[in-house]
Amino acid sequence: xxLLEQSPQFLxxxxxxxxxxxxxxxSVFSSLQWYRQEPxxxxxxxxxxxxxxxxxxxxxxxxxxxxxxxxxxLHITAAQPGDTGLYLCAGAPPRDTDKxxxxxxxxxxxxx
Amino acid sequence: DVKVTxxxxxxxxxxxxxxxxxxxxxxxxxxxxWYRQDPGLGLRLIYFSxxxxxxxxxxxxxxxxxxxEKKERFSLILESASTNQTSMYLCASSLGxxxxxxxxxxxxxxxxx
Numbered sequence: 001x002x003l004l005e006q007s008p009q010f011l012x013x014x015x016x017x018x019x020x021x022x023x024x025x026x027s028v029f030s031s032l033q034w035y036r037q038e039p040x041x042x043x044x045x046x047x048x049x050x051x052x053x054x055x056x057x058x059x060x061x062x063x064x065x066x067x068x069x070x071x072x073x074l075h076i077t078a079a080q081p082g083d084t085g086l087y088l089c090a091g092a093p094p095r096d097t098d099k100x101x102x103x104x105x106x107x108x109x110x111x112x
Numbered sequence: 113d114v115k116v117t118x119x120x121x122x123x124x125x126x127x128x129x130x131x132x133x134x135x136x137x138x139x140x141x142x143x144x145x146w147y148r149q150d151p152g153l154g155l156r157l158i159y160f161s162x163x164x165x166x167x168x169x170x171x172x173x174x175x176x177x178x179x180x181e182k183k184e185r186f187s188l189i190l191e192s193a194s195t196n197q198t199s200m201y202l203c204a205s206s207l208g209x210x211x212x213x214x215x216x217x218x219x220x221x222x223x224x225x
Contacts, residue, residue, distance in 0.1 A: 042116070092210070092211050
């Protein structure tokens with residue numbers, strides 16, 4: 001069974017700080033997606049990365065897919081209270097790309 | 113915008129009851145999924161359907177079954193509810209192509225007493 005480990009599990013920071021969330025596996029994925037989930041809602045897609053080494057930026061969020069397509073990171077610059085939520089990475093297995101394996105999640109709290 | 117609607121936000125049932133969770137999507141997606149979400153465990157796939165009347169077991173199918181009689185509707189059934197099935201249940205749908213994003217409903221928080 002493929003697993004995706006996220007770290008840290010919890011992160012509590014002040015507004016304006018930078019942070020990085022890691023998503024690691026020993027398995028290769030066809031693509032890697034990042035979702036954010038807010039209380040009382042389902043996860044919402046932030047980005048999909050497909051190519052090893054790919055970097056995508058979404059305003060203050062920078063996503064990177066590892067060269068070997070086994071890991072990914074999410075970096076947030078100058079965090080804001082609106083960034084608060086549960087961040088989930090999800091990988092598509094190469095032989096079953098309709099499905100996703102979800103990471104364990106990182107709960108981020110940004111205080112004003 | 114894709115809309116995935118789960119029939120209940122909160123549900124309280126008793127041990128041994130048969131429980132139905134319903135999910136409807138409005139974007140003609142081929143794939144539909146049922147997950148359960150527990151703290152520290154992420155989302156775990158219960159069942160997956162890639163077409164009407166087709167289903168595939170996920171990672172934790174024990175104690176659950178599913179039904180997909182129409183393309184837009186995917187039902188999760190707890191045959192005889194137990195307290196360890198208390199959880200948040202999330203339904204999702206996606207196009208039947210590689211590496212597609214999944215679109216989620218807002219979840220059903222199920223408590224089994």
